[in-house]
Amino acid sequence: MPASNTDPDCHAGQPDALAQLQLALREQQAILDNAGVGIVFIKRRILIRCNQRFAQVFGHASAADALRSSNMSLYPNEASFHALAEAAYPVMAQGLAYKSEVLMKRRDGQLFWTHLTGKLVNPADTDEGSIWIVDDISERKAAQAQLESVLNEQGLILDNAMVGIVFLRDRRVTRCNQSFETMLGYAPGELHGVSSRQWYLTEQEWIDAAERWRAPFAAGQAFEGEITLCKKNGTPIFCEVRAKAIDPNDPGHGAIWITMDITARKSVENELLQARANLEGLVELRTQELRRTVLELEKKAAEQEVAEAHIQRLAHFDALTGLPNRLLLSDRCQHALSAAQRAQQCVALMFLDLDHFKNVNDSLGHRVGDEVLVELAARLKAAVREQDTVSRLGGDEFILLLPDTNAEGAARVADKLLQTALMPFQIEQHELTVTPSIGIALYPKDGADLDALSKCADAAMYRAKEDGRNSYRFFTAEIQAHSDRTLLLHNALRRALARDQLELHYQPQISMETGRTVGAEALLRWHHPELGAVSPAEFIPIAESSGLILPIGEWVIRTATTQLMAWITQGMAPITMAVNLSSAQFRHADLPQLVTSILEDVGLDPGLLELELTESVAMTHPLGAIAVMDDLRQRGVRMAIDDFGTGYSSLSYLKRFQVYKLKIDQSFVRDITEDPDDRAIVGAIISMASSLGMQTIAEGVETEGQLEFLRARGCTEAQGYYFSRPLSAVAFGNYMREVV
Ligand code: C2E
Numbered sequence: 149m150p151a152s153n154t155d156p157d158c159h160a161g162q163p164d165a166l167a168q169l170q171l172a173l174r175e176q177q178a179i180l181d182n183a184g185v186g187i188v189f190i191k192r193r194i195l196i197r198c199n200q201r202f203a204q205v206f207g208h209a210s211a212a213d214a215l216r217s218s219n220m221s222l223y224p225n226e227a228s229f230h231a232l233a234e235a236a237y238p239v240m241a242q243g244l245a246y247k248s249e250v251l252m253k254r255r256d257g258q259l260f261w262t263h264l265t266g267k268l269v270n271p272a273d274t275d276e277g278s279i280w281i282v283d284d285i286s287e288r289k290a291a292q293a294q295l296e297s298v299l300n301e302q303g304l305i306l307d308n309a310m311v312g313i314v315f316l317r318d319r320r321v322t323r324c325n326q327s328f329e330t331m332l333g334y335a336p337g338e339l340h341g342v343s344s345r346q347w348y349l350t351e352q353e354w355i356d357a358a359e360r361w362r363a364p365f366a367a368g369q370a371f372e373g374e375i376t377l378c379k380k381n382g383t384p385i386f387c388e389v390r391a392k393a394i395d396p397n398d399p400g401h402g403a404i405w406i407t408m409d410i411t412a413r414k415s416v417e418n419e420l421l422q423a424r425a426n427l428e429g430l431v432e433l434r435t436q437e438l439r440r441t442v443l444e445l446e447k448k449a450a451e452q453e454v455a456e457a458h459i460q461r462l463a464h465f466d467a468l469t470g471l472p473n474r475l476l477l478s479d480r481c482q483h484a485l486s487a488a489q490r491a492q493q494c495v496a497l498m499f500l501d502l503d504h505f506k507n508v509n510d511s512l513g514h515r516v517g518d519e520v521l522v523e524l525a526a527r528l529k530a531a532v533r534e535q536d537t538v539s540r541l542g543g544d545e546f547i548l549l550l551p552d553t554n555a556e557g558a559a560r561v562a563d564k565l566l567q568t569a570l571m572p573f574q575i576e577q578h579e580l581t582v583t584p585s586i587g588i589a590l591y592p593k594d595g596a597d598l599d600a601l602s603k604c605a606d607a608a609m610y611r612a613k614e615d616g617r618n619s620y621r622f623f624t625a626e627i628q629a630h631s632d633r634t635l636l637l638h639n640a641l642r643r644a645l646a647r648d649q650l651e652l653h654y655q656p657q658i659s660m661e662t663g664r665t666v667g668a669e670a671l672l673r674w675h676h677p678e679l680g681a682v683s684p685a686e687f688i689p690i691a692e693s694s695g696l697i698l699p700i701g702e703w704v705i706r707t708a709t710t711q712l713m714a715w716i717t718q719g720m721a722p723i724t725m726a727v728n729l730s731s732a733q734f735r736h737a738d739l740p741q742l743v744t745s746i747l748e749d750v751g752l753d754p755g756l757l758e759l760e761l762t763e764s765v766a767m768t769h770p771l772g773a774i775a776v777m778d779d780l781r782q783r784g785v786r787m788a789i790d791d792f793g794t795g796y797s798s799l800s801y802l803k804r805f806q807v808y809k810l811k812i813d814q815s816f817v818r819d820i821t822e823d824p825d826d827r828a829i830v831g832a833i834i835s836m837a838s839s840l841g842m843q844t845i846a847e848g849v850e851t852e853g854q855l856e857f858l859r860a861r862g863c864t865e866a867q868g869y870y871f872s873r874p875l876s877a878v879a880f881g882n883y884m885r886e887v888v
C-alpha cells in the first residue's frame with residue numbers, strides 16, 4: 149500500500165472537546181472493528197493502523213500483529229505492488245477513490261482476490277498517508293469461476309449434444325443448440341427468436357401439440373412423445389421429444405425441449421414392422437399351405453387306408469360274393485389241418501361246382517349268373533357251422549372247409565347243401581334252379597395239405613358229374629385211379645399225332661327223303677399200342693384242357709377233307725363231310741383262314757364241308773360266335789349246331805347264327821318212342837328249325853321206331869347205328885359202294 153505521511157493520531161482541542169474526540173475515536177474504532185471489510189491506514193509504506201477484519205483477512209491473530217510491517221508484503225511480488233501503485237496513485241491524486249480487483253497475499257503466502265478501494269488522506273500530499281478498504285472476494289471469485297466453468301460446461305454440452313435442445317419462451321426460441329438447427333436444416337443462429345410454429349407442418353398440428361404438453365407442464369412433469377416436425381425445406385421428420393417447463397408455476401419462464409430425429413430409426417422400425425408383417429403373412433401363408441398339405445395328406449392317408457383295406461379285402465375275399473378266396477382258404481386250411489393233427493381229428497374239404505352253370509350265363513346273361521352265385525354263396529354259408537369256411541375259387545366253383553368232422557358229418561352237410569341249392573332262385577323275372585355236384589376229400593386219409601385235398605375233392609366232384617350230377621361223391625381209390633389215368637392219357641396224347649396213332653372214322657348221314665347217304669361225320673379214333681382204343685369222349689376233354697386239340701383239330705379237318713376229295717376223285721358221288729369243332733378251335737382267331745387254306749390245299753368245294761359246333765360253345769359268346777360263323781359261311785362252309793337241345797339257346801341268337809343244320813342231341817332221340825316229353829321236345833325242335841329255314845339231323849338213331857317218328861315230324865336227316873356205326877375210311881368206301 150503506498151505510503152502516506154498523514155498521521156491520524158495527530159489532533160488538538162479542548163478537554164471537553166478532547167473527551168468528545170476520544171469518544172468519537174472509540175466509536176470509530178468500534179465501527180472499524182466491526183466492519184465486514186478490512187480497513188488499513190498506511191503511511192510511508194508502513195501499516196499504521198488496521199481493523200480486526202483486515203488482520204483476519206491477511207492471517208494475523210490480531211490487528212496489532214499486522215501493524216508496522218511493509219505494505220509490500222501484502223502483494224504477491226514486487227512487480228504487482230508497483231503495477232498497482234502506478235494504476236492507483238494517478239487516480240487518488242485527483243482525490244478520487246481507486247477501486248480495483250487485486251490479487252494479494254496472506255501471511256502464509258496464499259494468494260487471494262480482493263476488491264481494493266484506496267483513497268489518499270490528502271490528495272495534495274501523499275505523505276499524509278492513505279486508507280485502503282480490502283474486501284476478500286476470493287470466495288465470491290471462486291464461486292463465480294465455478295459458475296462460469298459450469299456455464300461453460302453447459303454451453304459445451306448444449307452445443308455438442310447429439311440431440312436438439314431448444315429453450316422456448318412464449319413458444320419462441322430463446323436459445324437452441326446446433327444439433328437442433330442442423331436437425332431442422334437452419335443455419336447457426338437462424339432460429340433465434342423464431343416461433344415454434346415454424347417447425348410444425350400445419351397450424352393445426354402446432355395448436356394440437358400445445359394441448360398435449362399443457363397438462364404435464366402444469367403438473368411439473370415432463371412431456372414425452374413423438375411428434376412430426378417439419379424441416380426448413382418442408383421435409384417432415386419424425387421426432388422423439390422430451391420437454392419440461394422451467395418453472396411449472398410460471399409458464400412465462402418457458403420450457404426446454406430435447407428433440408431427437410428418429411426418422412431413420414422410425415423408417416427402420418417401419419421397415420422392420422413391414423418385414424415382420426410380411427414374414428408373418430408368409431408364415432401364415434405357409435401355415436395355411438402346410439395345413440392344407442396336412443389335410444390332403446390325412447385325406448390321402450385315409451384313402452390309402454381305405455384302399456389298403458380294400459386291397460386287403462380283395463386279396464382275401466372274393467369281390468362278387470364276399471366269401472374268402474383261395475388265399476384266405478389256404479390260410480384257414482393250414483390252421484385247421486395243424487389243429488386237426490394235434491387233436492387227431494378229421495377235416496373235410498368239399499369241392500362244389502354247379503352243373504351246366506355256363507348255360508345260365510350264356511342264355512340269361514352274366515348279371516343273372518352273378519346274382520345266382522351271390523345268393524348261392526349266402527345259402528351255402530347259412531347251411532354250415534360257424535367254424536366252417538365257404539370260399540369261392542371263381543366261376544361256379546366253391547370250396548368248403550369243415551374242421552372237426554368225419555365222413556358221416558361231411559355227407560350230412562353235402563346233403564344239406566344239395567337241398568339248399570335246389571330251392572328255386574328268383575332273379576328278376578326269372579325263376580331258375582341250379583344243381584351242384586360235390587366232391588369230398590378227407591384229412592388225413594386223402595391228403596395232408598390243401599393242394600392234395602383239393603385235387604382229390606376235384607376228382608371226386610368230376611365223378612359226381614359223370615355219375616349224373618346233382619349229387620356228391622367221396623374221393624375213392626377208384627377215383628384216384630381215374631385221375632391217374634387222366635394224367636397217363638394226357639402224356640400219351642402228346643405223342644399220338646406224331647406216332648400216327650390217330651385215325652378218323654366216318655358215320656353216314658342219311659336223307660330222310662331219299663334214304664341216300666348224303667353225308668358223313670368224321671369221328672376221331674385213338675388207338676394206343678398199350679392202352680388200346682381210347683374213346684373220344686374220354687380223350688377229347690383232355691386234349692381240350694391241354695391245348696392239344698388245336699393241332700389235332702387241324703389234322704382232323706385236313707384228313708377228313710383230303711379223304712372226301714380222294715373218294716370223289718375215285719368216283720364217289722359228292723357228299724358233305726361233317727367235322728366236329730371244339731370250343732378252343734372255334735375261339736381261335738385263325739380258324740376261318742385255316743379252313744379256307746386247307747380247302748384250297750385239298751381242292752375241295754367249301755360247300756361240302758360242314759362244321760359242327762356244340763350248342764353251348766355257340767352260346768358262350770353269341771356275338772363272337774355269330775361273327776365267326778358269318779365269316780365261315782361267307783367262305784362257303786356250312787355250319788351245324790351239334791347236341792342241340794342240351795344248351796340254353798335263345799331263339800333270337802339261333803336266328804342270327806344262320807346255321808345250316810341243327811343236330812338233335814341223341815339223348816332226346818333215345819327215348820322218343822316212349823317218353824312223351826322227348827317227343828314233344830324233338831317235335832318242337834324240328835318245326836322251329838324248319839320255320840327258321842334250317843335243316844335237322846337226328847343223331848343216335850338206332851331203331852325203326854325212332855326213324856319213323858322223326859320222319860313223320862319232318863326231320864331232314866338221320867345218323868346212327870340203325871344205318872351204320874362209324875366206319876374206317878376203307879369200310880366207309882365199301883359201304884358207299886354197297887348202298888348206292
Ligand atoms: P358227337 O359229335 O355228338 O358224335 C356223335 C357220337 O355219337 C359219336 O361218339 C358216335 O359214335 C355216337 N353215335 C353215333 N350213332 C350212335 C347211336 O346210334 N347210338 C349211340 N349210342 N351212339 C351213337 P364218339 O365217336 O364216341 O364221339 C363222342 C364225341 O366226341 C362226339 O360227339 C364229339 O363231340 C367228340 N368228337 C369225336 N370226334 C371228334 C373230333 O374229331 N373233334 C372234336 N372236337 N370232337 C370230336
Ligand code: MG
Pocket residue numbers: 669728760790
Ligand atoms: Mg358231332
Ligand code: MG
Pocket residue numbers: 790791811813814847
Ligand atoms: Mg352229338
